[in-house]
Amino acid sequence: MLRRTPPWYLLLPALLAGFVMLVPLYYLGLRAFSIDLPSIANLLVRPRTLMLLSNTFKLSLGVMALTTLIALPLAWLFSYSQLRHHRWLLLLCVMPLAIPGYVMAYAILGLSGQFGFFAQMFGTPLARINGYWGAVLALSLYTFPYLLLNLRATFLGYDHSQDEAARSLGRSGLSIFLRLKLPHLLPAFLAGQLVIVLYTIGDFGAVALMRYEAFSYAIFTSSFDRTYAAWLSLVLISITVFLLLGEYLLLRNRFFAKVGSGLSKEPPLVTLGWAMIPAATFVALVLLAAIGLPLLIIFYWLGLSPPEWSQLMMVPKTFWQSAQAAVPAAALAALFALPVAYLSVRYPSWHSQLLERLSYIGYTLPPLTLALAMVFFSIRTPFYQSLFILILTWAMAGMALAIGPIRTSLLQSRINIEEASHALGHSNFTTFVRVVLPNIRRSILAGFALVLVLCMKELPIATLLAPSGYHTLAVRVFTFTVEGQLAEAAPYALAIILFSSMFIGLILAHEDKSSTR
Amino acid sequence: MRKSIISALIAGLSLTGIVQAADLTIYSGRGESFVAPLVQQFEQNTGLKVTVRYGDTAQLASLILEEGQRSPADIYWGQDAGAMGSLAYAGVLAELPESLFTDIPEIFSSQNRQWVATSGRSRVLVHSTERVDQSEMPSSVFDLTDEKYKGRVGWAPTNGGFQAFVTAMRVTHGEETTEQWLRDMAANQPVVFRNNTTIVEGVGNGDADFGLVNNYYLPRFIARNADFPARQTFFANGDIGNLLNVAGVGILERSNNQEAALKFVEFLVSPAAQQYFTSVVNEHPISNQVIANPVLGNTDTLLGASPEVNLDDLYDLPGTLELLRKVGLI
Known part of the structure; x- marks a missing residue:
């Protein structure tokens, strides 16, 4: 067995990460209790709070259902079937992560209506997609890749000799799927859905444009009332606590790594035959909606009034400013996610579980609230509105995303390899660097990319915390669309999508090197 | 791979030491495409270096309130009188000199003199x-x-x-x-x-x-x-x-660049900037020394239609x- 106390070089960074995540909580408490109890009751105990809660709940359920419907079949196709061009298709299917929520919402809105794109092009208006269904659709279309990536990683890491063993023991195909595969999928499914649901309840861009009054919408529009915003954020945090607790209870006392010796067996690829047609149609439909639609709208905007050359020249500079903060932020997030995930998997205790769950605070807080909290603290330091604070805050917002893949990968890698390393006389540290890291490096890189893609499109944190005069691509998109200048916003939106896609491509290419699929 | 991440991190951190030196810092709730040309013109006229933080009007006002006495902003430029009023109400704006208001119709002027309309x-x-x-x-x-x-x-x-x-x-x-x-x-x-x-x-x-x-x-x-x-x-x-609501501009009380800030405010109410708001941004000018925009209709129609409301009262x-x-x- 490993020693019961984790080594300091893992414990220290993990504790630091947990501590930093508590910082915004302190701020919220300070703001929330700046008024007396009756005023608090006045603020919170009213029908509107209940309405916001139930709307947020309904929205989350809708997004969960739709993303599962999209991601589960895709993950299966990309792991087990002889789908042609699967590398390219997979890249395209992960690309929607790069689409900013407000662009997706504009795309869906711009399509429909009596004066929309569809009506202009084909002469008949498309029924208006907004409100609840608009929000569910927009959110699902750019969050489903989180689930797809998680599920695919599990499918690929799954040891198929287990299936054979089960079959030899007389189990049917269905029984194998239900009793063996499905439970194996559970952690990946929950990790993916957790990320999606927490994104959903903190999202503002899409929900606001679709005019669906969920919790985050109320927080962003509470304008100058910082006390009310703080209370709403605290309610949001408590929802998150319940979700995290639920996930913990569901996953408790389950083991996912194989125990015996021998190589993992690669799955036999399924020949699709006639089923290729519905499969290809499904992939095409998803891609058309999630990637085709936003790109179509962006090019349509560009066509409205093609930007001047001098304006286009600003794009590379803005892009560089975005990347300059987003790349270090993603690296920082991955760097701290590693010890947190490792402790939670290899040294399971309520302490390590708590540390891991704390990292979700930054992710689940609406970015505006997180940004104001960081303003409150950083203004008392010389680093206020420096790149460092922007990087730190982005890393806080994204760290939970980096933990997911690392944790899944650790759960699937066998602990006895590490024990063997110890038995051969290697220290904890050497084992960690020479055995553990190489084993999970793919997942660290995947986590890095997920955070990077998030930062590239992030808005409120960049608005409030970037150095003055420092404009990210997302800020430029906002500052044009706020004045109704969609054509001018288009090149910047396009740059966000292209750059993020490049990174997604790099990750998937790297992943393919170490796997046959 | 870890090495490359760490080196990227170090590269990122080392950049944080760079602080842009500016003579004037503006928090602008107005979009970049309308503000940037004016700022550029102002920089050319005065030789001062201006940096602008763009964002949502309410979010930037919240930011200033959160920053308090330590705010790096010299000027706040908001989309509406309500936001201007609430900053004035919070006591973070400085009083502007009376001379600024002499040529401005009563309907566009703030009586508490803590901010001035830039367009209506x-x-x-x-x-x-x-x-x-x-x-x-x-x-x-x-x-x-x-x-x-x-x-x-x-x-x-x-x-x-x-x-x-x-x-x-x-x-x-x-x-x-x-x-x-x-x-x-x-x-x-x-x-x-x-x-x-x-x-x-x-x-x-x-x-x-x-x-x-x-x-x-x-x-x-x-x-x-x-x-x-x-x-x-x-x-x-x-x-x-x-x-009749206005976009307005105010100078932060705690700003160390009061003089430069006032120059910028004076520039915004000058006929050149006002012509720009009228012709390009389609907003009502606060000065009658500009050529009218045909889409907006004439100023008399506007003044006739508008209810009499003291903009100062919009703070609440x-x-x-x-x-x-x-x-x-x-």
Whole structure:
């Protein structure tokens, strides 16, 4: 067995990460209790709070259902079937992560209506997609890749000799799927859905444009009332606590790594035959909606009034400013996610579980609230509105995303390899660097990319915390669309999508090197 | 791989030491495309270096309040009088010299002298040209609670422009009348939007037949496509629905660059900048020394239509938020 106390070089960074995540909580408490109890009751105990809660709940359920419907079949196709061009298709299917929520919402809105794109092009208006269904659709279309990536990683890491063993023991195909595969999928499914649901309840861009009054919408529009915003954020945090607790209870006392010796067996690829047609149609439909639609709208905007050359020249500079903060932020997030995930998997205790769950605070807080909290603290330091604070805050917002893949990968890698390393006389540290890291490096890189893609499109944190005069691509998109200048916003939106896609491509290419699929 | 991440990290951190030296820092709730040309002109005229932080008007006001005495901002430039008023109310704006206000019509000037309007926009009624008959036009914003407008009026209760209008209604017609109007409107199934742009877009696309908006959004849609199926109009002269709201600018009390900041404010109210707001941004100039924009109509029509409201009184945004919350709209 490993020693019961984790080594300091893992414990220290993990504790630091947990501590930093508590910082915004302190701020919220300070703001929330700046008024007396009756005023608090006045603020919170009213029908509107209940309405916001139930709307947020309904929205989350809708997004969960739709993303599962999209991601589960895709993950299966990309792991087990002889789908042609699967590398390219997979890249395209992960690309929607790069689409900013407000662009997706504009795309869906711009399509429909009596004066929309569809009506202009084909002469008949498309029924208006907004409100609840608009929000569910927009959110699902750019969050489903989180689930797809998680599920695919599990499918690929799954040891198929287990299936054979089960079959030899007389189990049917269905029984194998239900009793063996499905439970194996559970952690990946929950990790993916957790990320999606927490994104959903903190999202503002899409929900606001679709005019669906969920919790985050109320927080962003509470304008100058910082006390009310703080209370709403605290309610949001408590929802998150319940979700995290639920996930913990569901996953408790389950083991996912194989125990015996021998190589993992690669799955036999399924020949699709006639089923290729519905499969290809499904992939095409998803891609058309999630990637085709936003790109179509962006090019349509560009066509409205093609930007001047001098304006286009600003794009590379803005892009560089975005990347300059987003790349270090993603690296920082991955760097701290590693010890947190490792402790939670290899040294399971309520302490390590708590540390891991704390990292979700930054992710689940609406970015505006997180940004104001960081303003409150950083203004008392010389680093206020420096790149460092922007990087730190982005890393806080994204760290939970980096933990997911690392944790899944650790759960699937066998602990006895590490024990063997110890038995051969290697220290904890050497084992960690020479055995553990190489084993999970793919997942660290995947986590890095997920955070990077998030930062590239992030808005409120960049608005409030970037150095003055420092404009990210997302800020430029906002500052044009706020004045109704969609054509001018288009090149910047396009740059966000292209750059993020490049990174997604790099990750998937790297992943393919170490796997046959 | 770890090495490359770490080196990227170090490269990133080392950049944080760079602090841009600026003579003037502006927090702007107005979009970059309209602000940047003016800032550039100002830099050329004066040789001063200006940095601008762009963002949402309310979010930047929150930022200034959160920053307090340590705020690096010298100037706050907001989209509406409500935001300006709440900063003045919080006591973070400096008093501006009387000389600034001499040539400005009373309707555009703030009596507490803590900020000055840079341009005006009136509240108007945008309406579909396809689904609205001329005979259906209401003469007052109070008419919109009538049965015949049920489910047809678009509004944005969370939008700053709308909230400023509600504040004006409270100031002019009193708390009770305003609350009743809000309740009657809410009962009349209005279509709820996020902001002016989406209302105008929604009226064009059939989500609503009427919309309560600021005047300068529709001209932008029409400039892009003359066939856009919506037009806008005032209510009867003096109706509170025609409130003249302003974008305004103020200097932060704690700014160490008071002189440079004042130069910038003076530049914004100068005829050159005012001509720009009128011709390019489609907003009402605060100076009558400019060539009028034909889309906006002449200043006399505007002054005739506008209700008399003291912009200083629009500061009470918290009171409006409380009312909107009481009625259950936000």
